[in-house]
Amino acid sequence: MDLTLALVITTVAIALFFDYTNGFHDAANAIATSVSTRALTPRIALTMAAILNFVGALLGVGVAKTIKDILTGFDGLTANHALTVVLSALVGAIVWNLITWYFGIPSSSSHALIGGLIGVGLAAGVSVDWDKVIDKVAIPMLMSPAMGFCGAFLIMLAIMWIFRKANPHTVNRGFRMSQTVSAAALSLGHGLQDAQKTMGVIVLALIAGGEHTGDDIPLWVILAAAGAISLGTMSGGMRIMRTMGRRIIALDPPRGFAAETTAAVVLYGMAIGLHAPVSTTHTMTSAVMGAGATKRFSAVRWGVARSIVTAWIITIPAAASVGALCYFVLHFVIPGN
Template structure:
């Protein structure tokens, strides 16, 4: 197959990767910026570097996306399918970014692949989607709320007799490490997902075989998502950092530590492509609930959950429309 169509699909994948970076940059740094533990630009630079490092540990996640979501299509129509899936994911990312809703880029990508595959007549591997996408999608926010609540309770108990000012200063410093851990987990999960799509395109076109990830694909994905992260996602950052609850440094540390732990276990142990957005948002809710339930702005949380529910069908619909619109060209 001619190299130009493959190069165009890879470029489109990197476009998605870039939107993923600035769309989900808030996941790693919103809490640190809102508590003034880090300045926005320092936080973004740190997150970009950690994203870059994390990408090299996401091989299991990349394999799930590259070979587990849909049956491998063939020929030029297969490349069109991947391209339309990426258009669906990019479209959903831009729409939710515009409205400041922290939806999942991961689920937008999976929804795009599923939607394009369905209209193209390619089999969707529903068992893999159920076990590695749907079940983790439901469990990770529940675990995030519970674990965030418990970690925050532990912090409150351990430091119950300490001077509040010293505790705040200490956790403000600690948030540098917890935000970096969260950004590393974002790279492990999200940069790897794009690498998996690139491998799928390479397999379709005959330039690669198997589900191993070429080093250059990982490097390219890591660099592009890091550039997107450094560009920032200020609209979503405001939602996560201030609109759900008014975070303090101990709460920010607890949220980031909770979310990073879940991302590592899901990605490294199970290769499950979970949402960094769902994970950090639910952790913030759990941490906020230790103060009082009314401290969490549940109306904002409800809008976010609505975006979560709509992500799969929304991205799938955009991908399907893209497929139908391009029927004249393939």
């Protein structure tokens, strides 16, 4: 086996490992509120999320193509050099994912990956499609949390008005059952968004190694990415689940339903309508805050929310820095650069 093929295989394997870490890192986003309101047990919630992550990954490739096109200009590089670029970006994203997972911070795996790609692109002198970064990443990155917060806030206000004369116990019981549907929809949206990001990186690696041409996403790449994120989800994410489910605000079933429904709609709209790789974490966390704020704004633990927002802000530059550092190391280690 020659070195280039070995690098292709290694990069694809690490991309799938990133997808796996994405699963256990972000699984909590889809199910934490349902578990915290006791609509679902952790085991049932994780199993459902894993299955629907897999199904969601099969529903489109628009986001994958967006990720694939962030870096351009591989034509002037050797295959080994181009593969070093992709490999370094993945390592930067994985390191940041593991750091934030360890500390229970629900940061964005999506933006960790994008940050890794941008950082390595700048370090290696590879062209970054800044128009795509602005239109498909930066603007949706700002829009999705705002839509999550406002949407959940408004839906919860509507629920409070519609059921204002109903028995609270009956309302909670009904929405606890409804959360099974909203959590399922959110898990499907998570697969639709996040598994596609790994597909895009794998195709980028195949193109860099001369193993693929064209704009299509091979079926084996789709199935591999879907399987990896599902396995990661089954591994759980209890650290981040505690943050999402209780530390921001202790939600009741109606507010959990409002948050999950809003986040799912935003994820579908961004993936299918704009092909934009938005963060499940950003969207769901903002929706939780929006639904919780209908109790009273002081009910939301804004100190926890502030630390989460801080992690959001530093994710792209942090992953970019780690990716760039990894590139400088691997550039001298791997022959053919």
